Amino acid sequence: QVLLVQSGAEVKKPGASVRLSCKASGYIVTDYHLHWVRQAPGQGLEWMGWISPKSGDTKFAQKFQGRVTMTRDTSISTGYVELSGLRSDDTAVYYCARSAGIEDFLDHWGQGTLVIVSS
Amino acid sequence: SYVLTQPPSVSVAPGETARITCGDNNIGGKIVHWYQQRPGQAPILVIYYDGDRPSGIPERFSGSNSGNTATLTISRVEAGDEADYYCQVWDSSSDLRYVFGTGTKVSVL
Numbered sequence: 500q501v502l503l504v505q506s507g508a509e510v511k512k513p514g515a516s517v518r519l520s521c522k523a524s525g526y527i528v529t530d531y532h533l534h535w536v537r538q539a540p541g542q543g544l545e546w547m548g549w550i551s552p553k554s555g556d557t558k559f560a561q562k563f564q565g566r567v568t569m570t571r572d573t574s575i576s577t578g579y580v581e582l583s584g585l586r587s588d589d590t591a592v593y594y595c596a597r598s599a600g601i602e603d604f605l606d607h608w609g610q611g612t613l614v615i616v617s618s
Numbered sequence: 619s620y621v622l623t624q625p626p627s628v629s630v631a632p633g634e635t636a637r638i639t640c641g642d643n644n645i646g647g648k649i650v651h652w653y654q655q656r657p658g659q660a661p662i663l664v665i666y667y668d669g670d671r672p673s674g675i676p677e678r679f680s681g682s683n684s685g686n687t688a689t690l691t692i693s694r695v696e697a698g699d700e701a702d703y704y705c706q707v708w709d710s711s712s713d714l715r716y717v718f719g720t721g722t723k724v725s726v727l
Contacts, residue, residue, distance in 0.1 A: 534716065543621075544653075544661065544704055546716035561713040594660055601715075602708045604651040604666040611660050 501525040503595050503609035510615045516583040519612050521595030523576045529553040531597040533578040534605060535569065539591040547593075549601065550578060558601070585616045620712050622705050622719035629725045630695045638722045640688040640705030648707040650688040652681055656701045664703075665690060692724070700726045 506520040521533065535547040548559035550569040557569045568581040578595060593612045596605035623641040630636040640650060650668050653661040663672050665681040668688065678693045692699055705719035 536716075543721040544706075544718040546718065558715065560715070596661075602710075604663055604706070605653070605661075605716075606663050606666070606672065608660040608662065 501597075501607045503597065503607055505593075505595060505609040505612045508613040508615070510617065511585050512618055513586055513616055515585050515616075516581060517585060517614055518579055518581040519593055519595075519614070521578045521580075521609050523578070523597070526597075528571075528573060528576045531599055532601055532603075533569075533571065534596045534598060535567075535580045536594045536596060536605070536608075537591040538594070538611075539588070542591075545591075547580070549598070551601075552578065582614075585614075587616050590614060590616045620709070620717050622707065622717060624703075624705060624719040624722045626720070627723045627725060629727055630692075631727045632695055632697060634695055636692040636695050636699070636724055638690040638692075638703050638705075638724065640690070640719045641686055642707070643686060645686055645688050645707065646684045648683075648709065650681065650683045651706045652679075652690045653704045653706065654699075654701045655704065661704065695724075695726055697726050700724055 502524045504522045509517050511517050529552050532549045534549040537545050550557045552571045566583050571578045595609040597607050652665040654664045655661040664675050664679050668683040669681040680691045682689050703722045707717050709717050
């Protein structure tokens with residue numbers, strides 16, 4: 500079955516960077532885009548961007564431009580998101596999710612990774 | 619920022635029908651997907667392409683989309699349907715591309 504398994508919780512200080520991983524299994528990773536979506540405590544879902552595992556192409560929401568990097572290592576079926584210049588309002592659960600195309604629905608999601616930014 | 623408008627909460631008795639709306643100007647011209655998020659869990663897809671159900675999602679879940687409103691309908695509501703529900707569209711004219719609704723908390727009385 501399709502599984503997206505994410506790395507464990509992180510606690511970071513303001514100004515630091517965090518790198519999260521998402522390991523895929525049960526499907527051909529290069530056939531699906533990998534997205535990152537975050538959810539602040541008690542808030543809704545916020546799309547951050549996607550990466551094409553096949554080409555490495557990326558697309559980010561403008562608010563994250565310059566602070567976010569998305570990469571992949573297809574040899575181990577793993578995608579990564581790195582967010583720099585962390586602020587307290589980056590405290591959130593970060594989810595990876597896949598889509599068949601750049602316009603398509605998110606049909607499988609990881610379990611989420613909690614990132615806490617606190618001094 | 620660009621978000622789709624949903625009612626904050628909907629309350630429904632077991633066995634009744636819950637209707638969750640998602641509003642936007644001419645949303646009927648877009649394709650809408652719906653996600654269910656139970657407390658402490660990741661979202662799961664319950665409706666895609668306005669009204670299609672992924673395998674494993676009960677027939678009680680249905681969707682429609684026309685004009686300025688898309689609707690997720692849950693028939694014969696069960697206690698396990700208590701969750702937050704989010705609509706989502708893809709919008710090429712928006713920087714966000716993937717736009718989510720504000721979310722609706724469905725409470726089963």
